[in-house]
Amino acid sequence: MKIGVISDIHIDSNKKVVPEGSTFAEILGNQLNQQQIELLLLAGDISSDYLLSQQFIDELKSQTKCRILFVPGNHDYWSRKNGEEDTNKIYQFFKAKPESVLERPYIINDEWAVVGNSGWYDYGYADGEQYTEEDFDRMKYRVGAWNDKYYVHWNEGNQAVAQWMMDKIEEDMKAVGDRKVILMTHVAMHPQFVIPLPHRIYDYFNAFLGSSSYEWLYTKYPIKYSIMGHVHFRKIVRDEERTYITACLGNKKHWGKKDLEAEIKRTMVTFEIE
Template sequence: MTKKRRLAVISDFHMDSNHFSQEEIDIFLSLLKDLKITDLHFAGDISNDFHGISEPFFKQIELLTELSVTYNLGNHDMVGLSEEEISVSNFQVKNFASTAFVSFHGWYDYSFMTGKIDIKKIIAFKNSFYFDRKIHRQFDDIKITNLELQKLEKLLTELSANPKIDRIIVSTHFVPHQQFIINTRYEKFSRFNAYLGSQHFHETFKKFPKISDVVFGHLHQRRLPLTFDKVLYHAHPLGYPYEWQMINHFLEEYPQYQIAVNWHLRKRYNAIRKSSDWLKFRKAHLWEEFQSALTIFDLDD
């Protein structure tokens, strides 16, 4: 009898920014147990301190459960890491019978920007205001992305040529398809599209028919699975509390907390975050939020 494995992928856990208590971590681990998850993969942005927070968290999970834990890095994880440390966990392959699970970090090359691209402006804005100014990479963004693409194509070519592999599932952090990008006429917001990912990742994926699924995060918006060129894309990032789906449910149940600018996610969250009603609701429904951020695959061992 073939042994079954259940792989769960979650991105943008942001453990420190979300201030998860041990009780809330226990809720997450209990959910994984209830769902009979055997393998857990973090698709980047686990925390802002990889060695100080993320690695001890992985060890805690493996100590408290029987889960096998793997990960690829996002931009938040790379703060304080050298290029060598970043590369250690890049392009990993985990085999589940005839399925290869490939994880790699990804990066961005500004190609999601609409209109005329001014490279100098993009770099200047990044170095002055964007989070990634805290990351010190060995090469510029476009070269890093090109190197990622070269290594990705080489690995996928090798795996596709292996007759023992029938299916390839990919996990990355950055956005690999332009259909997930929100285009806006406001330059203030559209400039952030430069740092989201690259369409070139999809152009690489579609060359390999064995790729069935790609899971990614970075853009904190949960979408229904979408198929492009026979590749099924999954985007279910956990994100920050002010972005969580449960806030809509909370405001439906407690309409007295609605504010005039209810469309402003941060302001509506700040209006409820310390209320006893919200804290009770968050505790009761956190498992649902975790579950909606999981992408699950049933695989053979």
């Protein structure tokens, strides 16, 4: 089976680079078809509104026969246009969709399964000596704010949400038995996938890039691929146990050139399993 990985496509902020007469879904679908991808792992941040994100998935399904699996990113939980203020309802909205692996592992075969959840940030990758938990809870620093502060409403603290999502991941890990696991989260859960410290800005803002408390999952479960997003860079790291991947399309301002299809082709990572 040939598997493709991509995340952080941000179709709303990247809409100006979509050629006239085409759609983002058509362009991504064309790449899936050309590369003969059988399973797409879409690791979050399709857009900054949950209904627009789901509409994109529905359109993409009409462009390809490729199976699509998805975990929402932090932006997918936003509702800037539709006014939903209860993020838990958005979580349940996505959970009910057939493409979602929220609390629903996807069994590929007797050997392999996909387990996934958005994951949330626990502040663990920031400088905890320079800043306090209360500093991070404010989600605001002198250079600006982390915008989930305004658009995400779990009605409990970030660390509690991170723990809740980790518990869901572990439940799903147990459910797939001894199969080899492709784990898909939106947030980073490996120190090589956040910004190296010290850093003038990310000493603080690394708090919102991932969860160091998730790392223990690697030691307990047979995770062979760890798919992440969120960080807006592209990186592959391999060790003796597994392969770690971020394949973030990111914002057009980060691209070397502005051709959307070429950039998708450069971004998407593929691998094969039997």
